[in-house]
Amino acid sequence: MSRKASGIESEQIELNSTVAVFSFIRKGGIILESITKEKGIAMQHWNTVIDYLSAQEQVTGKYDLAILAGNSLPYLADELIALYKQGKADKFMLVGGIGHATSFLQKNFKNSGFEVSDVSETEMYLAYFKEKYNLDEHLFLAESTSTNSGENAIFSLNIIKEKKLNPKKVLLLEDPILQRRIKATFEKEWRETNAVFTNYVPIIPYVKSVDEKIIFEDDRLNGLWSKDYFLSLVLGEIPRLRNDVNGYGPKGKNYIGAVEIPKQVSQSYEKLCQVYDYKQKR
Numbered sequence: 001m002s003r004k005a006s007g008i009e010s011e012q013i014e015l016n017s018t019v020a021v022f023s024f025i026r027k028g029g030i031i032l033e034s035i036t037k038e039k040g041i042a043m044q045h046w047n048t049v050i051d052y053l054s055a056q057e058q059v060t061g062k063y064d065l066a067i068l069a070g071n072s073l074p075y076l077a078d079e080l081i082a083l084y085k086q087g088k089a090d091k092f093m094l095v096g097g098i099g100h101a102t103s104f105l106q107k108n109f110k111n112s113g114f115e116v117s118d119v120s121e122t123e124m125y126l127a128y129f130k131e132k133y134n135l136d137e138h139l140f141l142a143e144s145t146s147t148n149s150g151e152n153a154i155f156s157l158n159i160i161k162e163k164k165l166n167p168k169k170v171l172l173l174e175d176p177i178l179q180r181r182i183k184a185t186f187e188k189e190w191r192e193t194n195a196v197f198t199n200y201v202p203i204i205p206y207v208k209s210v211d212e213k214i215i216f217e218d219d220r221l222n223g224l225w226s227k228d229y230f231l232s233l234v235l236g237e238i239p240r241l242r243n244d245v246n247g248y249g250p251k252g253k254n255y256i257g258a259v260e261i262p263k264q265v266s267q268s269y270e271k272l273c274q275v276y277d278y279k280q281k282r
Helices: 003-054 074-086 102-111 121-133 149-162 176-189 227-241 263-275
Strands: 063-069 089-095 141-143 169-173 196-199 207-210 214-216
Touching: 003 176, 003 207, 003 227, 003 263, 063 074, 063 149, 063 176, 074 089, 074 102, 074 121, 074 169, 089 121, 089 149, 102 121, 121 141, 141 149, 149 176, 169 176, 176 196, 176 227, 227 263
Parallel strands: 063 089, 063 169, 089 141, 169 196
Antiparallel strands: 207 214
16 A cells, blocks of 8 residues: 555545544534533423412502411521511511421521421520620510411411401511412401411522532522422422312312412423422422
């Protein structure tokens, strides 16, 4: 074989290798672009469901009562005090005993540098108010035995009756993932009072990554929910809101009134359930 022919073969091999490498890089780029696109679509589904569950509403004027229901998020305690200092309500109430959020609230308080003992969520908040804001517990209506949303509503109403109060405009603060349901629960249990409830949701917890950890669009929320707890809240909440034999509506457990779940939200929820392995634990 001539050196010329050999040179042509070398050039051809080099060209083929270059094409193969370029093809590999191009395919890799397409795969990466496809993965990125799929993650973006998944985040859209998450945030569609989260936006619906948060049920954020406009807060205007002054209210007769502001209620912080038991949850795992210390920043909501600070939000309640901000409302207190602004004079946004005449009375302020804490509602919550020991429930599914209690251990997470305790952990989040400790992570923020505030040591709390094994007490109810309401008692944790009262201790926090005293230490951080020097506000005494007598400034707040307090209920510390309820263990779920239904009891939050029922037991708080009992206190309102005992105090002979008659609030007509009520602000509700809760873990935003549970906000829509807590309002529906209070509306059902307080229906005799004709009170009008408004959700106060300072931050909607939109996500930008759901991998080993949950990463939120608002950095202040990072680390407040473990991945398992977050999945149990978000993916467990839609079935609870449904008005069917397994849901909390009138056709099921009858804990809340009938709640409409838009088609787009249901579709996003079903897409998430196809991707994320979740089993309802509570």
